[in-house]
Amino acid sequence: MEWWHNSQIIFRSHWTLSHVRVLSLPNSQDIPAAESVEELKLVAISALENSSTSEELEVWRVDFIGRKGKLTSLLRGLGSLAVDDRRVVGAAANRLRGELEGLFEKRIAVVNSSSAPLGSIDVTLPGRKPASGGLHPSTQMIREITQAFNEMGFQTVEGPEVELERYNFDMLNIPQNHPARDMFDTFWVDSEKDDLLLRTHTSPVQARVMEANDPPIRVVVPGKCYRYEATDATHEWQFNQIEGLAVDEGITFADLKGTLYEFARRIFGPSQKVRFRCDFFPFVEPGVDMSIEWKGNWLEIMGAGMVHPKVLENAGYDSDKYTGFAFGMGPERISMLKNEITDIRHFFSNDLRFLSQF
Numbered sequence: 001m002e003w004w005h006n007s008q009i010i011f012r013s014h015w016t017l018s019h020v021r022v023l024s025l026p027n028s029q030d031i032p033a034a035e036s037v038e039e040l041k042l043v044a045i046s047a048l049e050n051s052s053t054s055e056e057l058e059v060w061r062v063d064f065i066g067r068k069g070k071l072t073s074l075l076r077g078l079g080s081l082a083v084d085d086r087r088v089v090g091a092a093a094n095r096l097r098g099e100l101e102g103l104f105e106k107r108i109a110v111v112n113s114s115s116a117p118l119g120s121i122d123v124t125l126p127g128r129k130p131a132s133g134g135l136h137p138s139t140q141m142i143r144e145i146t147q148a149f150n151e152m153g154f155q156t157v158e159g160p161e162v163e164l165e166r167y168n169f170d171m172l173n174i175p176q177n178h179p180a181r182d183m184f185d186t187f188w189v190d191s192e193k194d195d196l197l198l199r200t201h202t203s204p205v206q207a208r209v210m211e212a213n214d215p216p217i218r219v220v221v222p223g224k225c226y227r228y229e230a231t232d233a234t235h236e237w238q239f240n241q242i243e244g245l246a247v248d249e250g251i252t253f254a255d256l257k258g259t260l261y262e263f264a265r266r267i268f269g270p271s272q273k274v275r276f277r278c279d280f281f282p283f284v285e286p287g288v289d290m291s292i293e294w295k296g297n298w299l300e301i302m303g304a305g306m307v308h309p310k311v312l313e314n315a316g317y318d319s320d321k322y323t324g325f326a327f328g329m330g331p332e333r334i335s336m337l338k339n340e341i342t343d344i345r346h347f348f349s350n351d352l353r354f355l356s357q358f
């Protein structure tokens, strides 16, 4: 009987299985059922402590103290023991049942008193930052540029990406069979009249705005453009442009230069140098391109010029009364300069390693 009293002491404390083994009487080897009672108690208590929902507790109840549970099977096995051992171990097992039932009730009460499953929230842990998206680098650049023009009195407008040939070419002084159409490698859209395309530039919105409004006009037009051309580090088949248009009485080339100087200062810094050189676009006369001085080189960032009288007339304006200037730039190319991006194809390849840097 004495060995069992020792074991009782073990049961009342939080012992590990190794403690039990050390403190068990040497002859416990001869009484496997007794050791099973000890082990069962340890396993049962540990499993109970790990059960934190009513569902888990029910599984535990069935597994340990249910009619077909581990404790019942242990009692059923007592028949193989000597009579004296059977009495001792049987009493211990019955005491264990009472004890486990008591612990089970207490655990149920604790679990039911908490609305959240036990152990599911540790309020002491530092919070986890939710994954958040961000604006695409092209969008960021477009917003920065359009905001600079908005502050100078230009209104932002948009136009269709699937465009009529009439606006993309004809209204802009590029009639059919005109060699200038070769400047723009075009994606044509299958249509009844063969007159639909993916716009090759944002300039058709100039024609749309003038057709629908009377001067004075000051607009900037951001949007996607498409060109059927091979890609390389500075050319994509899909890219953004930002168009600008100002039409009023008395607008001169000095207004064009002043506006674009101011734009360059706002985007690239107060001491930014710019250079204008002659260039040809059928919808402006004279036409120029504007470059900025960047790390010792002159880099072209946009085409511009005074709106061609024919374009004004196509929109129904009196070209003797009204003049204007227009410009068109690529925000991806400008972002490449500012952010030292070496290949334009990163913008639309959807690689998060690139995008998450902005």
Ligand code: FA5
Pocket: 200, 201, 202, 203, 227, 229, 234, 235, 236, 237, 238, 239, 240, 241, 243, 281, 284, 300, 301, 302, 303, 304, 305, 326, 327, 328, 329, 330, 331, 332, 333, 344
């Ligand atoms: C035009 O598209 C004219 N519509 C611009 C213009 C508007 C001139 C108004 C005069 C008056 P251009 O083809 O040069 O011009 O394109 C303008 C800008 O778009 C370029 O400077 C460049 O920044 C960008 N761009 C053109 N093609 C591509 C391309 N394949 N990939 C990326 N950016 C491009």
